[in-house]
Amino acid sequence: FDFAKLDAMADTKASGLSLEELAAQEDALSSEVLSMDIGADLDVNMDEIDFSEVDDDLKKFQEDEIVKDALMRGVDLGSYARNIEKQLADTELASVEDYFNNSAEVAELHNEIKSCDSVLERMEHMLTRFQGDLGAISSEIKHLQDKSMLMRIKLTNRKAVHVDLDQYVKTIFISPDLVKTIHEAEIKDTFISHLVDLDVKIQYLDKLKKERKLDRAARDMIPLCERTKVKAVSRIRTFLLQKIYLLKKPQTNIQIKQNLLLRFKYLYQFVRQHAPGTADELRSLYIETIRKIYTAHFKQYINSLMRLQSPSVVSKTDLLGVDESKTGGMFSVKKSRLHLERVFMLGNRHALLSNIDKPPIISHSAAKRQHRFPYQEIFRTTHRMLMDTATTETAFVSDFFQEADSKRGGDAAQERKAAQKEENLLFNAIFSKTLSLFIENLEAYLLKSYDCLEILILLRIVVLHSQMMRTRQTGCMDSFFDRINMLLWPRFKVVLDAHLGSIKGIRESSQPKNSTQVHYISPRYAEFASGIDVLNKDYNDGIIVSNMGRLRQSIINLLANSLSKRVGDLKQVIVFLINNYSAVLKVYHDKNLQSETSETFKGLMHTQVAKYVEMELSEKFGVLIKFVNQSEERVATAQERKEKLPALDLETAANIVRDFAKNWQRKIQQIDSHVTSHFGRSQPESAYKSSEILKQILIQLVLYYQRLQDVIKKCHRRPPSFMKELVPIPNIMHEIKKYGNR
Numbered sequence: 114f115d116f117a118k119l120d121a122m123a124d125t126k127a128s129g130l131s132l133e134e135l136a137a138q139e140d141a142l143s144s145e146v147l148s149m150d151i152g153a154d155l156d157v158n159m160d161e162i163d164f165s166e167v168d169d170d171l172k173k174f175q176e177d178e179i180v181k182d183a184l185m186r187g188v189d190l191g192s193y194a195r196n197i198e199k200q201l202a203d204t205e206l207a208s209v210e211d212y213f214n215n216s217a218e219v220a221e222l223h224n225e226i227k228s229c230d231s232v233l234e235r236m237e238h239m240l241t242r243f244q245g246d247l248g249a250i251s252s253e254i255k256h257l258q259d260k261s262m263l264m265r266i267k268l269t270n271r272k273a274v275h276v277d278l279d280q281y282v283k284t285i286f287i288s289p290d291l292v293k294t295i296h297e298a299e300i301k302d303t304f305i306s307h308l309v310d311l312d313v314k315i316q317y318l319d320k321l322k323k324e325r326k327l328d329r330a331a332r333d334m335i336p337l338c339e340r341t342k343v344k345a346v347s348r349i350r351t352f353l354l355q356k357i358y359l360l361k362k363p364q365t366n367i368q369i370k371q372n373l374l375l376r377f378k379y380l381y382q383f384v385r386q387h388a389p390g391t392a393d394e395l396r397s398l399y400i401e402t403i404r405k406i407y408t409a410h411f412k413q414y415i416n417s418l419m420r421l422q423s424p425s426v427v428s429k430t431d432l433l434g435v436d437e438s439k440t441g442g443m444f445s446v447k448k449s450r451l452h453l454e455r456v457f458m459l460g461n462r463h464a465l466l467s468n469i470d471k472p473p474i475i476s477h478s479a480a481k482r483q484h485r486f487p488y489q490e491i492f493r494t495t496h497r498m499l500m501d502t503a504t505t506e507t508a509f510v511s512d513f514f515q516e517a518d519s520k521r522g523g524d525a526a527q528e529r530k531a532a533q534k535e536e537n538l539l540f541n542a543i544f545s546k547t548l549s550l551f552i553e554n555l556e557a558y559l560l561k562s563y564d565c566l567e568i569l570i571l572l573r574i575v576v577l578h579s580q581m582m583r584t585r586q587t588g589c590m591d592s593f594f595d596r597i598n599m600l601l602w603p604r605f606k607v608v609l610d611a612h613l614g615s616i617k618g619i620r621e622s623s624q625p626k627n628s629t630q631v632h633y634i635s636p637r638y639a640e641f642a643s644g645i646d647v648l649n650k651d652y653n654d655g656i657i658v659s660n661m662g663r664l665r666q667s668i669i670n671l672l673a674n675s676l677s678k679r680v681g682d683l684k685q686v687i688v689f690l691i692n693n694y695s696a697v698l699k700v701y702h703d704k705n706l707q708s709e710t711s712e713t714f715k716g717l718m719h720t721q722v723a724k725y726v727e728m729e730l731s732e733k734f735g736v737l738i739k740f741v742n743q744s745e746e747r748v749a750t751a752q753e754r755k756e757k758l759p760a761l762d763l764e765t766a767a768n769i770v771r772d773f774a775k776n777w778q779r780k781i782q783q784i785d786s787h788v789t790s791h792f793g794r795s796q797p798e799s800a801y802k803s804s805e806i807l808k809q810i811l812i813q814l815v816l817y818y819q820r821l822q823d824v825i826k827k828c829h830r831r832p833p834s835f836m837k838e839l840v841p842i843p844n845i846m847h848e849i850k851k852y853g854n855r
Contacts, residue, residue: 287314287337295345300352305379308345312383315342346388349380350395357399360406367406371509378513396514400542407502408546415495415554417476423485427564431456433637434615436623457637459566459644465493466570469577473498488558489570496578499551503544504587510539533588540589548593555597559604565612566644568605569657572598573648602656609660612641616667624676629685629791632676635693638668639700646708658709665710669717687725688791691806694718726810729787733780734814737769741817744824761828766821767835773818774840778848784810785852804852811849815842 212219294307315338321327322335356377360370385392431453465471473494474486486494515535562568579594616634624632642661649657672693680689694714701711731738740762747759785807792803822839826832 287311287334287341292337292341295341295348300348300377300380305377308379308383311338311341311345312386314338315387342387346384346391349384350391353377353380353384353395354398357395357402360402367403368505371505371513375509375513381513399514400539403506404543404546407506407544408550411495411499411547412550414476414498415550417480418474418486418491418495419554421476421479421484421486422491423487425488425562425564426452427456427562427567429563431563432615433457433612433634433641434617434619436619436633453633453637456564457566457641457644459640459647462487462489462566463570463573463648465490466573466577469493469574470581471497473501487567488562489567489574492555492571493574495551495554496574499544499547500578500582500590503540503590504582504585506543507536507540507587507589510543511536514539537589537592548596551593552596552600555600559600562604563608563611565605565608565641566648568601568608569645569648572601572605573652575601576652606656606660609664613664613667616664616671619671619675621675621679624679626679627681627685629680629689629692631692631696632672634668634671635696636700638664639697642697642710643700643704643706643708646706646710647704650706650708661710665713669713684725684728687721687728690721691718691725692792694721722806722809725806726813729784729810730814730817733784734773734817736765737773737821738817740765740769741820741824744828745820748824748827758828761825763829763833763835766825767833769821770835770838774838777840777845781811781814781848781852807852808849811845811852815845815849818842818845 291307291310294304295311298304298307314334318327318331318335318338321331327335353374356370356374359365360367381392381395384395435453471493474490479486511532515532559568575594575597579591582588582590582594616638619634642665645657645661649661672690677686677689680686694717697714698711698718701708701714744761751758788803788807788810792806818840819842822836825836
């Protein structure tokens with residue numbers, strides 16, 4: 114079917130053809146359709162037909178509602194199909210008729226579509242032109258954006274240049290206000306702030322000059338900068354000279370003036386940086402001024418305290434070995450035994466070592482109260498004043514001068530070493546004459562000093578002061594302390610050797626013949642040695658330990674080998690040694706002091722007491738002791754040889770037992786009488802009471818008596834009949850308690 118012809122027909126109708134004309138054209142068209150040889154075109158080969166999908170189609174038709182309904186009603190499908198075809202044909206004709214009826218509207222719609230196409234074409238041309246315009250605008254915008262970015266970069270660069278240029282101009286430019294302040298303003302905080310600005314400008318110009326980067330502006334500023342610097346140095350010199358001269362005024366508090374100077378320490382730093390010669394002048398003038406002030410101050414202070422010194426009681430002749438009976442003469446007073454004992458007592462003189470940080474003495478206040486002080490207290494207070502002054506002065510000098518004078522940039526350890534060296538140089542420059550005053554004063558004292566204990570106290574003061582200065586982290590006085598020690602130690606040795614020589618010079622005749630009383634050397638030595646041990650307790654100084662060992666051995670040799678020759682028999686010698694050793698130990702006991710000396714004399718004391726105990730028992734119970742010792746020796750020999758124990762002399766043993774039972778109480782009373790006569794009931798110079806010696810004798814007696822019973826029982830299994838006469842040990846112990854409770 115040719116739909117193109119149908120469209121042509123529609124166009125013809127639209128052009129004004131009649132309905133009859135259109136019907137004739139339609140009939141001709143139908144005849145053309147019927148005359149078409151459809152069969153020739155539909156030459157079908159049954160072998161080529163694929164019936165594989167027929168079953169599927171039949172199944173679908175069976176499921177179709179209309180087909181299913183027709184089958185149920187028994188409709189003939191052939192006629193039903195023809196009927197359907199007829200309906201389709203009718204519908205097609207009706208559709209064509211409707212198309213013909215609406216051909217005018219379709220043609221109008223077609224024209225409108227063409228008109229729309231024309232409008233759209235014009236719109237396309239217009240949009241194409243607009244797109245071209247937009248492309249041109251975008252290119253222009255991109256150009257403007259690039260130009261804006263370039264301008265921003267230029268602005269940033271110009272700002273950076275402006276900042277650097279502004280900083281450069283501010284750095285080299287010396288304003289009229291700065292010049293006026295340096296020339297005319299009062300020297301205070303405002304002046305210092307302007308001086309800091311000037312220092313920055315000077316250093317910057319110097320840097321440019323060294324680097325050969327001077328421009329015209331910098332060259333123009335250099336002359337003005339130099340003139341301003343010279344004026345600043347001149348004014349600072351005048352100002353600091355005035356402040357230094359103020360230190361000379363009487364009754365001036367040096368520390369307050371120094372604190373005021375520290376407020377202006379930058380002035381000296383500026384001068385040190387830009388006028389080293391002027392800085393040296395200022396420092397030299399300060400050192401000279403403060404040196405004179407301190408020298409005068411300490412000279413007056415030392416002299417005022419020396420006028421308050423209590424007279425020394427120890428003279429050249431007050432030695433350990435001097436005999437009071439040999440003292441006195443035409444021009445001297447005879448010295449008492451009590452005096453010669455007191456001069457060697459430490460007393461509470463060492464108490465100031467516990468209060469070493471006590472404030473210094475105010476001399477004029479002490480003079481008004483008429484106080485008197487021993488030399489060690491004057492030594493302590495003057496050195497404490499010197500230490501305090503040295504500490505504050507060193508801190509000031511380090512802060513004011515050294516910080517400006519030191520060179521930075523080196524190794525830290527080398528810088529500290531150089532700073533310490535510079536500190537010592539400044540200290541010596543300021544305090545050299547003051548230290549000489551102290552040395553001279555000490556030398557004058559030591560020429561007349563014969564008191565070992567006081568000299569040792571001075572040595573301990575030096576040690577404590579040295580520790581105090583180390584705590585303050587100030588080492589400038591170390592060399593001074595070394596010089597003091599070099600004066601004190603030799604003098605201590607000289608005086609100690611004098612005491613040692615006096616001991617060696619003691620004659621035997623100084624001890625009364627046949628007398629067991631304490632020799633005068635023992636209490637003197639005890640006081641002297643215990644005082645030395647107290648002062649050396651926390652130090653354990655090797656020099657002192659060695660020299661005191663020599664002194665101790667001299668005393669022991671004197672008592673045991675020299676003086677004891679005039680005492681009498683061996684027992685008297687033992688009593689004499691016990692009394693003297695006990696006198697030494699009593700002093701140590703009273704001071705609750707343990708030392709090498711006390712331990713040595715304890716050992717000597719116990720040895721002599723043991724000898725005395727054996728001697729007393731041998732006099733009263735010699736037969737018993739001899740029998741016990743011999744019997745035990747025989748038993749020990751037999752046991753060693755693994756022989757039968759020997760039979761004892763029972764007759765001798767019986768006599769011993771009966772004699773002891775008869776006379777033991779009387780003999781104990783005799784021993785008590787002897788002990789009392791030798792040692793007294795309470796000797797003030799003795800640390801060993803007579804009752805303790807008696808107690809040891811009686812205990813030793815009980816031990817001998819017990820050993821007698823043991824050896825008899827060991828050698829004789831059957832106890833001899835005289836064993837019934839033995840005194841029970843509890844009875845003897847009861848008797849001993851009576852003597853011990855007295």
